[in-house]
Amino acid sequence: AKSDGRGTYRRFEPAMDAQVQSRRALELDLRKALAGGEFELHYQPLVRSRNGEISGFEALIRWRHPQHGLIAPGSFIPLAEDTGLIVPIGEWVIRQACRTASRWPEHLHVAVNISAVQFRYAGLAEVIVGALAASGLKASRLEIEITESVLVQDKEGTLAILHRLRELGVRIAMDDFGTGYSSLTYLQCFPFDKIKIDRSFVRDVATDAGSLNIVRAITALANGMGMTATAEGVETREQLDRIAAEGCTEMQGYLFSRPLPADEIERRFLTAEGP
Numbered sequence: 001a002k003s004d005g006r007g008t009y010r011r012f013e014p015a016m017d018a019q020v021q022s023r024r025a026l027e028l029d030l031r032k033a034l035a036g037g038e039f040e041l042h043y044q045p046l047v048r049s050r051n052g053e054i055s056g057f058e059a060l061i062r063w064r065h066p067q068h069g070l071i072a073p074g075s076f077i078p079l080a081e082d083t084g085l086i087v088p089i090g091e092w093v094i095r096q097a098c099r100t101a102s103r104w105p106e107h108l109h110v111a112v113n114i115s116a117v118q119f120r121y122a123g124l125a126e127v128i129v130g131a132l133a134a135s136g137l138k139a140s141r142l143e144i145e146i147t148e149s150v151l152v153q154d155k156e157g158t159l160a161i162l163h164r165l166r167e168l169g170v171r172i173a174m175d176d177f178g179t180g181y182s183s184l185t186y187l188q189c190f191p192f193d194k195i196k197i198d199r200s201f202v203r204d205v206a207t208d209a210g211s212l213n214i215v216r217a218i219t220a221l222a223n224g225m226g227m228t229a230t231a232e233g234v235e236t237r238e239q240l241d242r243i244a245a246e247g248c249t250e251m252q253g254y255l256f257s258r259p260l261p262a263d264e265i266e267r268r269f270l271t272a273e274g275p
């Protein structure tokens, strides 16, 4: 049957149609979700290794779908990026995160993920300036997290925007460090404030010497370059102990808390009574 090109084509045609149609349906759904206020941000604490204090929270988008319930970003961000919808969705994320963080105590910052696609549209810096002004949040309390993929395309343009944001006082973190390409080159051409060590290295840190060596090397590199290092995806006490011993500044993971809605964050972490 494989040699029968026509037959094969015919058999696959309906399936491909269905795929295109379900993409279109999802795209329409995404537009409706944005207009209808179906997106929400959950927040996950960033914890100082030294004393266990919370330094801030990372904002992570979720889609509260009327039929399907809570949908994780992995299921819709890629299509939002392909269709350009990530631009208005990302603007909403920035504004919402700034608004929420402006209610938190002064010493806490909020970290927002910015997709590479958002960087290729003009006006990201203006959106950030506008969100800071509207919320009254100080620029130094906003951190943006970008991945290496941002720097792959239009490196000059991206660097110009990063420098502009840095001048405003916004902090810049390199996310998922070690999973992309030419990581070291990027660290040299832009002074990030923070490196986030990808969860894939943190996961096996207690059982695999290779992973521990990578965490050790990234932490030393960050500290040596005057950046802080944050370990993502810390789930066990064992991982925490190993990573803290390497001098990693900050940690984040289910061990401390899952990402939670803003009101639950306030109840659990920001009220005087404490947890």
Ligand code: C2E
Residues within 6 Å of the ligand: 044, 059, 060, 061, 072, 073, 074, 077, 090, 093, 113, 114, 115, 145, 175, 176, 232, 233, 234, 235, 252, 253, 254, 255, 259
């Ligand atoms: P990320 O930026 O690397 O975010 C960390 C992801 O790891 C989050 O998944 C978080 O819930 C998860 N995580 C945190 N601690 C642990 C842990 O201890 N164990 C495990 N197994 N997972 C942990 P989430 O929320 O599903 O987000 C996935 C990705 O979607 C993010 O990865 C980020 O790339 C993207 N994303 C999320 N929110 C936004 C957004 O507002 N804008 C953009 N452009 N991308 C976003």
Ligand code: CA
Residues within 6 Å of the ligand: 058, 113, 145, 175
């Ligand atoms: Ca992130």
Ligand code: CA
Residues within 6 Å of the ligand: 175, 176, 196, 198, 232
């Ligand atoms: Ca990450």
Ligand code: CA
Residues within 6 Å of the ligand: 176
């Ligand atoms: Ca990731």
